[in-house]
Amino acid sequence: MTAPAAARAVWREARVVGVTPANAHARLLTLSVPGWPGSLPGQHVDIRLTAEDGYQAVRSYSLGLAGDGDTIELGIDEVPDGEVSPYLVHDVGPGDSLEVLGPLGGFFVWREDDPSPVQLIAGGSGIVPLRAMVRARLAASTSQPFRMLVSVRTPEDAMYRDDLVGLDGGGGVEVSWAYTRSAPDGWTGPVGRLTPAAIDAAVWPVADDPVVYVCGPTGFVEFVARELVARGHPAARIKTERFGGL
Amino acid sequence: MAVFSRGFGARRREADPRIPPGQYLEEGFPVLSAGPTPDIELAEWSFTIRTETGSGKRWTWDEFQALPSEEISTDIHCVTRWSKLGTTWRGVSLDTLFADIDTEVEYAMAHSYGGYTTNVPLEDLLDGKSWVAYEFDGEPLDPEHGGPARLLVPHLYFWKSAKWVKGLVLQQHDDPGFWEQNGYHLHGDPWTEERYW
Numbered sequence: 001m002t003a004p005a006a007a008r009a010v011w012r013e014a015r016v017v018g019v020t021p022a023n024a025h026a027r028l029l030t031l032s033v034p035g036w037p038g039s040l041p042g043q044h045v046d047i048r049l050t051a052e053d054g055y056q057a058v059r060s061y062s063l064g065l066a067g068d069g070d071t072i073e074l075g076i077d078e079v080p081d082g083e084v085s086p087y088l089v090h091d092v093g094p095g096d097s098l099e100v101l102g103p104l105g106g107f108f109v110w111r112e113d114d115p116s117p118v119q120l121i122a123g124g125s126g127i128v129p130l131r132a133m134v135r136a137r138l139a140a141s142t143s144q145p146f147r148m149l150v151s152v153r154t155p156e157d158a159m160y161r162d163d164l165v166g167l168d169g170g171g172g173v174e175v176s177w178a179y180t181r182s183a184p185d186g187w188t189g190p191v192g193r194l195t196p197a198a199i200d201a202a203v204w205p206v207a208d209d210p211v212v213y214v215c216g217p218t219g220f221v222e223f224v225a226r227e228l229v230a231r232g233h234p235a236a237r238i239k240t241e242r243f244g245g246l
Numbered sequence: 247m248a249v250f251s252r253g254f255g256a257r258r259r260e261a262d263p264r265i266p267p268g269q270y271l272e273e274g275f276p277v278l279s280a281g282p283t284p285d286i287e288l289a290e291w292s293f294t295i296r297t298e299t300g301s302g303k304r305w306t307w308d309e310f311q312a313l314p315s316e317e318i319s320t321d322i323h324c325v326t327r328w329s330k331l332g333t334t335w336r337g338v339s340l341d342t343l344f345a346d347i348d349t350e351v352e353y354a355m356a357h358s359y360g361g362y363t364t365n366v367p368l369e370d371l372l373d374g375k376s377w378v379a380y381e382f383d384g385e386p387l388d389p390e391h392g393g394p395a396r397l398l399v400p401h402l403y404f405w406k407s408a409k410w411v412k413g414l415v416l417q418q419h420d421d422p423g424f425w426e427q428n429g430y431h432l433h434g435d436p437w438t439e440e441r442y443w
Contacts, residue, residue: 051255106428225282
């Protein structure tokens, strides 16, 4: 894999080559970006849209797939009163153009030469950069054990749900679910806000010295990170990325 | 040639001269941090300035509160593209903190509880340009936003306004801090979009 942070980020033209619904309010966009230098799992990009009269808007989105090649995947969750995400979720289609700057971010990334066990904890659309890490791990010739805890309102709200349910511990990646509003048929666990007990059941113990990636809305990340620190996970081993306001 | 996005622009926002290029107006107050929010007891808190000779000055929370403070009304700009207008803070000017500091060097590294660092030239900290802020909107600063105290350097992107700040170490060179090693620009002027390497 390339070391993208070393290259200066420049705007590149991108063409939409695929759109896939991810749930009722989110979409995966596949873009072809000639000259794309590759990315590390966990990195993000800036997307620039230009209206025909020259008006522009820029927003950041996480990459759901990392690696070499000039195709990238974005997972975009609609912010209902937003300016950019409704366009990307409802309007843009194959053949349309936009611009991409990146890859960006050199901290919230997983590198396959890190031998640590990995704990991923996602709230809502925070799953996107963590999904890139799982994919990278499955594609890598390494064997670090991964655990992933995904908290969503309902099964229908989970992006990448079919991919992750299909994993079921395969390839060294264990996936646990937490549902805050309603659970799938046959679910025997609790339904409601993520509990300390659910964290205990799903997360590597401190003794295994995992590196932990937490991504989601601010309240979720604050709660999870606080619980992890309270369990004795060193703060320096917990990397966080927060989406949206309080 | 410009790249146009078919059909984009219907929900455009009004331009505002207070918002730098590439930014959008944010009404909330997003939280961005690289790790957990640290718990800092006021009895344990201190703020230290250390010079290149190893001398300097240290204030406890009570000593810090006894310093003259200012109300600051300012706009803030995050490198992740949001700007928040008309925020109100209370804090101690770096000019006050540097009153008895004797240094020959031109750069500082801000250090935070939790291990975060960010580098700032002294010329961006002095002459009324920065504060150590401990109130937001008339209330003690929330831990998520950097409480009990954070650096406030509003004319630079907000990653320079180090949360949970505990001191400044003066240095000969403009060595990069945490985000500056992880993809962000060494300086960070929002008006010239000094965002990334």
